[in-house]
Amino acid sequence: MHAVRLHAFGPAENLxxxxxxxxxxxxxxVRIAVRAAGVHLLDTAVREGIRGPLPELPELPTVPGREVAGVVDAAGGGTPETWLGRRVVAHLGFRPGGYAELAVTEADRLHDIPGNLDFAGAVAMIGTGRTAMGIVQFTDLGPGSVVLVPAAAGGIGTLLVQYARTAGATVIGLAGGPEKAARVAANGADLAVDYTEPGWPQRVRAHLGGRAATVVYDGVGGDVAREAVALxxxxxxxxVFGWSGRGLHDGAPYLVEGVSEQVLGPVMMNRTGGPDPVRTLELRxxxxxxxxxxxxxxxxxxxxxxxxxxxxLETRATVGKVVLEP
Structure with a gap:
């Protein structure tokens, strides 16, 4: 099969x-004939040899990638053959192998893909979608809410904008550059702002007409987060669920005591509860x-x-979830 392998930690060219x-x-x-494989910011850190939240770095050479969607084409011993031929999506966990035409995973990780989703969309929901569902459980949004979403053109940001709008909140989407801001506006934000423009917070204040933001969903960190928190x-x-503006290994995001709360990892899983909180969020x-x-x-x-x-992805030149297609 065709696959992408990493033989030495380092730059993207090593893939x-x-x-x-x-x-x-x-x-x-089961074995999945892969039609779409997700690319995560964590993949780029691991490629460089940075473990991040993983328990350990993979042995080399390795096939990166932990999110796949496709069609089951083989089943191992004891696996129900009813899985054969089904459209499925799975998060592979800490064991990589997604950047390939074929990937193996445990049958209990599988989800059937809803009929209205293609393979790439299913990959987006199993990774960024489950994270978005984990983030929104920390807030009770309604018509009185005013939500700021930095990186609103990204995979998670796109879903947070949609979720907040459905809840009746006023949504301000921030994005880097006019093209991304236009996408945020098309996605339904009440106001889409290019945060690379000087003085963008004044634009937000003028739009809100005296109201203040009630929630900042922050995956960016740094100066953008600082200015958003001031609103x-x-x-x-x-x-806080990330700090892509600073990189995964450039220290902590912008935090304010009594205001900021980091919600990834065990905090999110504890909030979700149940015997398998990860699968619960995937199903949601x-x-x-x-x-x-x-x-x-x-x-x-x-x-x-x-x-x-x-x-x-590393230069923030992408829009939405990044997906590889064999």
Missing amino acids: VPEEVEDPRPGPGQ LGPGGRHL ALAEAAAGRLTPAVQRFPLAEAAAAHRA
């Missing part, structure tokens, strides 16, 4: 398309997409251009 042996599913596993009123909340995300309430944005790259996809 090399190769022919490798087809994987075989073991007991309780919060008394009792406002700054929910797919259900929202199936009902038409959330529609993921996707930017596609051919599998062989994984290095280009990484470079685009």
